[in-house]
Amino acid sequence: MSTKSSNAAEQLYALIANEEDARVCKDIPDEACREVPRNFFLILASNVLTKLGDLLISPKTVLAWLLSAVGAPALVAWLVPIRESGSMVPQMVIAAWVRRKPIRKWFWTLGSVGQAISVVAMAASIWFFDGYIAGGGVIAALVFFSLARGFCSVSMKDVQGKCIPKTRRGRLSGLATTIGGSITVVLTVLLFWDRGEPGLTFYALLLLLAATLWMIAGFLFANIQEHHGETGGGGNAMTEAVKSLSLLRDDAPFRHFVITRALLLCSALASPYFVVLAQKQADNGWLLGVFLLASSLASSVSASVWGWMADTSSRRVMIRGAAIASSACLLVGAVALFTDEQAGSVWFYPLAFFILSIAHAGVRLGRKTYLVDMAGGNKRTDYTAVSNTVIGFLLLVTGGFTALISMISDVAVILTLGLMGMAGTVSALRLKEVTDD
Template identity: 60%
Template sequence: MNPSQEKMDKLYSLIANEEDARACKDISEQACTEVPRNFFLILFSQTLTSLGDLLTSPKTVLTWLMTAVGAPAALIAWLVPIRESGSLLPQLLIGAWVRQHALRKPFLVLGAIIQALSLFGMVLVVLWLEGLSAGLAILGLLVVFSLGRGLNSVAMKDVQGKTIPKQRRGRLTGLASTLSGLLTTGVSLWLLGSAKEAGVLIYVLLLLGAAMLWFGAATLFSQIEEEPGETSGGGNAMRQAFANLALLRNDELFRHFVITRALLLSSALATPFLIVLAQQHSSSGALLGAFLLASSLASLLSSSFWGWLADWSSRRVLLLAAALASVFCLLAAIASQLEWALFANFWFYPLLFMLLSIAHAGVRVGRKTYLLDMAGGNKRTDYVSVSNTVIGALLLLTGLISALVASWSLFAVLVLFAAMSALGVLFAWRLKEVTAD
């Protein structure tokens, strides 16, 4: 064993908290010998892509960018729906295509390159276009970006399942999230030190930086040692997923859960409008940094709390998170109408953004845990595929409605989101307890 390999094995053993760095579960014997190397390749690549996601978040940076280029508010309402539904809706088709190939690593590389090129395209938009044309171009490139993201999502699950042992996968994802969160905090603090207006240069640097991160991730993905896997069943899986849509008609609890989840889309869709309101008071780079910092802190502060609470009752997590989201959306609506000194304070909207993001994190943890606890085995898999497809479609519909309302009044669209969250509370209340069953 060469010295560098020995050091890698020791570091992996330390991270994995085991004496035998080759200990493996649920992967082949040959893949086991490559675990330490693959672990760090995936760790660093996921860190790069997670950081890139944070630097191009539709809730913060892209919303700021759309406002800066003079795009209409109605187009801003489409950012989150396109980003999320573009990753969810095509997964049935993408998954069937990917699983027809024995090696999935090339799709990781392709997905990362697609995302990088989309961001380079956004740089050109910032430099050359403005107004409606710039907004439409950014949305078009975001569609392409989301398709690449969906490709990465499907392929990564397969690659990680073949290369990383059980009981190490969560540790890998968590460590990557922590590293990217720390790096994002550094970027946020850099922006906080800027008292100047957030001009073209800042957006170009953020987009170029994120694009280079995805190119770097593509390079790391290409180095992963992957064994050929199964190639059968892709088409059958797709047909079965469409057939499973009958669950919405026949399974009352599942149907009720999907309605609850759909109503609570409001917690994600409302956040970009807080940035629009904040920019009415200031458009400095420091304020953009404050929002990025708020986003990072919301993730770091809330995940463990919501996770612990969800282990007690995922239904009550949904109840609490929905109630908080409704209150914070209503507060934002009130702030949009009143000219109080509090609402003009530099930190008011970043703080409200952080609180709403914490509520949204509760919605995400609660609905994921509820779905896991509601069923097991193949039925759980069916629930996931159907709910993701339906929610992807509903995201586009909700995006259309909120865009129309936002073009009329920001106050009205925030009241709409508050009302959706309040209805979400009522539907979550009617869900039965499944965590303790």
């Protein structure tokens, strides 16, 4: 980066970060502190590009449509579990490998390139094949995509913890989500609004565009100036992974955090059921566009606010997000339970979905910032891997449990998740503060 560009980055960073405290870099080395502005914007740009890529291959919209279009609708049920849990479950093994290396940005770059290759494979599957051969190709590529994403998840928190000061990490994540959400709003309108039923070529090009975004993100991340960190775990990766599970037994604060995070899954699992209730009330095609816009707008208007708040207290962000999410679930459940399906405005469920999305952004950003702030060195990598692996398994279990409840009633699922969120709020209240003012 040229001197002129470097100065511009430092000035913009000073404006965004409100850099006045000379002790702001007290938890990272001085040599790393000098590179903070440059690294801040490289991480920011990489995150924004990958968030846009996530929109273009959303398993809830794009991939689900693709499997139905190529004649493999029975495989749709596997999309979300593989996408969410596939990147979490193997993370203890990945972390045992990652922590042996003093420089870890290359794992994120490798993961980003791997995701790009996976998405290209999806595009090739639907272009050259049809039926369950094409669908199986998409599912196989999604498995590889999720594994590659696991490398990104483990390494991102560690690189961010080494390169960005403790009181600036929340606003970095919040700003990335806000920018990504704002661009998503525009893309949603341009790509999906009033276009009828797009053809296969349109979706194949979307996948290739997403792959390009991940390649660019990987290139940008490779240019981060990361200094050497702690190394360890020279044994077999699986052995080290099993040893890492002892954290749940021996580290009480971490165990409490994992329990809290598990209870806060309600904010992610409830969203599809809001859409189901809306479809029962008014089965209009434009409602899908409204929900997509609601999700994007919620991220763009709330993430930066949550990020700034997380730099003061990530614990309080988790509490507030959980309280809003559980309240939204209980309100929607009560309205659906005590009124008939045609009661109320058609805008009620999209509005509730918007509020839930704001709450989910807070829960997600708060727990990410809390995890990075509560640990240092190799422990940060272990915390991330163990937490994500456990949550990956619990996500599958909870998803199966809610699927069983949905056989009785979608409203019962929402009310159950609302109660689960209330328990998560109480659990978050008992977490200790880890953010230094």
